[in-house]
Amino acid sequence: MSALPKSVHVAVAVITAADGKILLTRRASDKHQGGLWEFPGGKCEPGEPVRAALAREIREELDIEITTVEPLISIPYQYPDLHVLLEVFRVTSFTGKPRGAEGQPMQWVTPGQLDEIPLPAANRPIVRAIQLPQQYLVTPDLSDSRQLYQGVMAAAAGGSRLIQLRTPQLERADYLKLADRLLADLPDTAMLLLKGELPDLLTRPQAGWHLTSAQLRAFAGQERPLPANRWLAASCHDAEELALAQALGCDFATLSPVQPTASHPDAPALGLELATKLTAAAQLPVFWLGGMQASDLEHVCASGGQGIAAIRGLWEAELL
Ligand SMILES: Nc1nc2c([nH]c(=O)n2[C@H]2C[C@H](O)[C@@H](COP(=O)(O)OP(=O)(O)OP(=O)(O)O)O2)c(=O)[nH]1
Numbered sequence: 433m434s435a436l437p438k439s440v441h442v443a444v445a446v447i448t449a450a451d452g453k454i455l456l457t458r459r460a461s462d463k464h465q466g467g468l469w470e471f472p473g474g475k476c477e478p479g480e481p482v483r484a485a486l487a488r489e490i491r492e493e494l495d496i497e498i499t500t501v502e503p504l505i506s507i508p509y510q511y512p513d514l515h516v517l518l519e520v521f522r523v524t525s526f527t528g529k530p531r532g533a534e535g536q537p538m539q540w541v542t543p544g545q546l547d548e549i550p551l552p553a554a555n556r557p558i559v560r561a562i563q564l565p566q567q568y569l570v571t572p573d574l575s576d577s578r579q580l581y582q583g584v585m586a587a588a589a590g591g592s593r594l595i596q597l598r599t600p601q602l603e604r605a606d607y608l609k610l611a612d613r614l615l616a617d618l619p620d621t622a623m624l625l626l627k628g629e630l631p632d633l634l635t636r637p638q639a640g641w642h643l644t645s646a647q648l649r650a651f652a653g654q655e656r657p658l659p660a661n662r663w664l665a666a667s668c669h670d671a672e673e674l675a676l677a678q679a680l681g682c683d684f685a686t687l688s689p690v691q692p693t694a695s696h697p698d699a700p701a702l703g704l705e706l707a708t709k710l711t712a713a714a715q716l717p718v719f720w721l722g723g724m725q726a727s728d729l730e731h732v733c734a735s736g737g738q739g740i741a742a743i744r745g746l747w748e749a750e751l752l
């Protein structure tokens with residue numbers, strides 16, 4: 433038997449049906465990561481473009497032709513015996529009816545069910561990328577609780593599913609009161625992330641937590657402070673913070689400032705090239721923040737980002 437190559441480039445398909453369900457297949461027990469469920473796909477041949485490899489692997493494994501393909505996330509991951517670069521694409525249309533053409537079992541599952549299924553360790557950020565939307569709404573810096581409440585509820589009614597309650601102008605007691613009202617009133621599909629200290633999070637089990645980069649640094653080397661079923665995110669500004677966020681088990685990160693912003697006009701921006709590089713090296717979904725508008729979304733996703741996080745861009749553009 434030949435030795436395993438040290439590094440493989442893998443094209444992976446998250447095949448999504450109209451009802452939102454996702455196709456999983458089971459890896460043969462004698463393969464690397466054998467016996468686990470996976471997203472279909474396989475290794476690029478030498479010199480083969482990744483999208484061509486994706487179409488070929490899906491044809492070979494499932495006997496379908498993929499037609500609508502968008503980048504979802506790319507993950508470099510070191511297994512004890514192998515380095516993999518998983519380039520993951522969302523496939524939303526195809527022709528034919530998928531079947532396990534290599535005899536492999538198949539199942540369609542909801543994004544929520546993915547948490548319960550044994551997948552290879554490299555796949556955790558793929559699951560998070562599937563479960564997260566492409567827009568992360570950060571509330572604007574207002575001092576009026578009523579206006580904030582109405583704005584967040586309107587945003588959720590308009591389809592915003594991921595919202596960070598960031599209100600530096602509110603007194604802490606007013607902030608927590610507003611957070612509790614929103615946690616009670618938001619639809620189950622909306623995920624609300626709070627800012628603040630751990631005790632306030634521990635008494636609010638439905639809330640997610642968005643850590644500042646200072647908090648992230650303070651947690652370095654420690655266990656994930658919230659259980660796996662709660663959203664944990666962190667504000668990152670460089671490669672080191674992204675690595676800390678990943679080591680702490682954060683579900684996603686924001687990376688900022690990508691472009692100069694009206695709120696921080698003098699902060700040096702990363703720029704698109706560096707943001708792309710940092711995102712590619714990260715092992716978790718990354719939202720780009722700073723000067724981002726809804727119109728940037730396509731470019732951000734094509735550059736490997738999960739999507740955009742924005743205050744002005746999303747709140748005022750009345751995407752809400
Ligand atoms: N297809 C796929 N591979 C994954 C996932 N997660 C993960 O760590 N991997 C790893 C396992 C393998 O080391 C590598 C994929 O290789 P593969 O065995 O599917 O390659 P292939 O289809 O070309 O198969 P073969 O020709 O070697 O039989 O990526 C996943 O979700 N889907």
Ligand SMILES: [Mg+2]
Pocket residue numbers: 472473474475489493
């Ligand atoms: Mg395969």
